[in-house]
Amino acid sequence: DLSSDKKALLDFAAAVPHGPKLKWGNNNGNTSICTSWVGIKCTSDGTRVITVRLPAVGLTGPIPPNTLGELDALRVLSLRSNYLNGSLPNDLLSLPSLRSLFLQHNNFTSNIPAFFPHHLHILDLSFNSFTGSIPSNIQYLTRLTRLYLQNNSLSGAIPDVTFLKLKHMNISYNKLKGSIPFSLQTFPNSSFLGNPSLCGLPLRPCSKKKITLWAIVAFAIVGGVAVILLVVIFVFCCLRKVGTDETRVQIRKPNPTGGRGDKPRAEYGGGVVENDENKLVFFEGSCYNFDLEDLLRASAEVIGKGSFGTTYKAVMGGLTTVVVKRLNQVVVNKKDFEQQMEVIERVGQHQNVVPLRAFFYSEDEKLLVYDYYAAGSLMALLHGADRIPFDWETRVKIAVGTARGIAHIHSTGGPTFTHGNIKSSNILIDQDMDGCVTDTGLVPIMNSLPAPSSSQSLGYRAPELFENQNYSQKSDVYSFGVLLLELLTGKQPIQSPVRGHMVDLPRWVQSVVREEWTSEVFDDELMRFHNIEEEMMQMLQIGLGCVVRVPENRPAMYEVVGMMEQVRIRSPSD
Numbered sequence: 001d002l003s004s005d006k007k008a009l010l011d012f013a014a015a016v017p018h019g020p021k022l023k024w025g026n027n028n029g030n031t032s033i034c035t036s037w038v039g040i041k042c043t044s045d046g047t048r049v050i051t052v053r054l055p056a057v058g059l060t061g062p063i064p065p066n067t068l069g070e071l072d073a074l075r076v077l078s079l080r081s082n083y084l085n086g087s088l089p090n091d092l093l094s095l096p097s098l099r100s101l102f103l104q105h106n107n108f109t110s111n112i113p114a115f116f117p118h119h120l121h122i123l124d125l126s127f128n129s130f131t132g133s134i135p136s137n138i139q140y141l142t143r144l145t146r147l148y149l150q151n152n153s154l155s156g157a158i159p160d161v162t163f164l165k166l167k168h169m170n171i172s173y174n175k176l177k178g179s180i181p182f183s184l185q186t187f188p189n190s191s192f193l194g195n196p197s198l199c200g201l202p203l204r205p206c207s208k209k210k211i212t213l214w215a216i217v218a219f220a221i222v223g224g225v226a227v228i229l230l231v232v233i234f235v236f237c238c239l240r241k242v243g244t245d246e247t248r249v250q251i252r253k254p255n256p257t258g259g260r261g262d263k264p265r266a267e268y269g270g271g272v273v274e275n276d277e278n279k280l281v282f283f284e285g286s287c288y289n290f291d292l293e294d295l296l297r298a299s300a301e302v303i304g305k306g307s308f309g310t311t312y313k314a315v316m317g318g319l320t321t322v323v324v325k326r327l328n329q330v331v332v333n334k335k336d337f338e339q340q341m342e343v344i345e346r347v348g349q350h351q352n353v354v355p356l357r358a359f360f361y362s363e364d365e366k367l368l369v370y371d372y373y374a375a376g377s378l379m380a381l382l383h384g385a386d387r388i389p390f391d392w393e394t395r396v397k398i399a400v401g402t403a404r405g406i407a408h409i410h411s412t413g414g415p416t417f418t419h420g421n422i423k424s425s426n427i428l429i430d431q432d433m434d435g436c437v438t439d440t441g442l443v444p445i446m447n448s449l450p451a452p453s454s455s456q457s458l459g460y461r462a463p464e465l466f467e468n469q470n471y472s473q474k475s476d477v478y479s480f481g482v483l484l485l486e487l488l489t490g491k492q493p494i495q496s497p498v499r500g501h502m503v504d505l506p507r508w509v510q511s512v513v514r515e516e517w518t519s520e521v522f523d524d525e526l527m528r529f530h531n532i533e534e535e536m537m538q539m540l541q542i543g544l545g546c547v548v549r550v551p552e553n554r555p556a557m558y559e560v561v562g563m564m565e566q567v568r569i570r571s572p573s574d
């Protein structure tokens, strides 16, 4: 009953050191547990504790037995982002009603337990130091929809299990080895990355040790056909290439005299002269070990042409992939350019900002090197041709992450430092499906305000910028507001003409009466999720607060972050 639940919670708080946020008191009778204790929710009749959410409250040490494991009506337990360590007590692992267990971002070091509550829907043990192999008993969690084990120290082979309901799974960045079981091959490669000894779809194929005679014959036939096909494709490509502007280019070492020679115009590095002064400058902490020559030799593919120049995906030696931005219209000299690169490097030190890894400056050529974000941009996620349904949790994560990234840029860059080009194509998605801001710090070295690279880009531009070019941090706040509305509505920033007039997203949202927001404004895809309406409404209000016309009336970016975090604290999702 509630008094035994209360005792279990107090025993837990007494045994586990924690920060000042947790002020559970023994006074005010039992009912106060359900109404005023931080992180606690009860059944509607107030008789049992069903939710314990204590994210980031400084919990330290192991979870003691006979505390939380006594809450036998508990459905949701979140102790994420604390300093918990040791192993998980058995009573906790046998809670009969537990549906969601969030223990990510702690310091647990034991093996993954061999058994978990039977009815678990969500299990998140990521970003800990769990060791050992993934137990095959995990297959008995037949209702599991989400399984996150990434960034631990798990080893051994992945058990060959079939999860009927599993929709999201991530076991990346462990030490797993062997082949990926067939039943898990439908998950994207981001779910498996960072396990160098893992092979099979969707990663690289496993090498076969024993090949039968039949297999050799089959390989020979398939190989022969493949060679013929390749020859046909090669001839076809050569024919197509003649007279067309090429988008896929082979980078060759430049003419040592610095002349362009016969290099195709689409190549980056067209003006590169290699000598001691003109070297690729890497920043500290960069894990790459290629040099300018490797970069120039890489096979490069144009992935976009933006307002600052052309962006290439460059693959070196079939292994290292980076993104190279070839800037045009740089208006500053080498010294100022280098100074700005240092600023960019400094503001890039945040998990929600894409770090600049290296740069190159010569009179004719300015190159920037970034990590390649395989998941692409927020724009592609929201509006791309091969987009997948995009759930509320992921949208909120990306929105909050992006806001944190911009707030960091503003605070580290100084009061006059702005991003200047916040838009969904400049928000890249990392392996944790978090949003990361790219193209930071380019405006000061280019023609001050970027020319819009598409009509949609105009939709992010704050109204004051159509009158003057006084870019401020509040103009970034406006652009972020548009981006937040884009995430909530699933709509592009500029709507197709209504009676001959282009309508921007903020005006369109404001034109819908508040009572109809739920049915009219929010993305249809979000309608299938339950209990998110209140949170969506609050996020929409924050977005609208960012896009007010008068810059001074917009909140600062750190305030936007605070408001968004408040929404999450009031109704955290996990």
Ligand SMILES: Nc1ncnc2c1ncn2[C@@H]1O[C@H](COP(=O)(O)OP(=O)(O)OP(=O)(O)O)[C@@H](O)[C@H]1O
Pocket: 303, 304, 305, 306, 307, 308, 309, 310, 311, 323, 354, 370, 371, 372, 373, 374, 376, 377, 421, 425, 426, 428, 438, 439, 450, 452, 453, 457
């Ligand atoms: N590091 C990266 N990893 C993966 N994709 C990237 C990376 N950087 C940029 N892109 C993608 O490449 C494309 C071209 O980017 P680019 O910055 O040249 O143009 P843009 O973002 O469309 O416009 P703008 O120059 O105005 O920012 C965009 O779709 C962008 O999302």
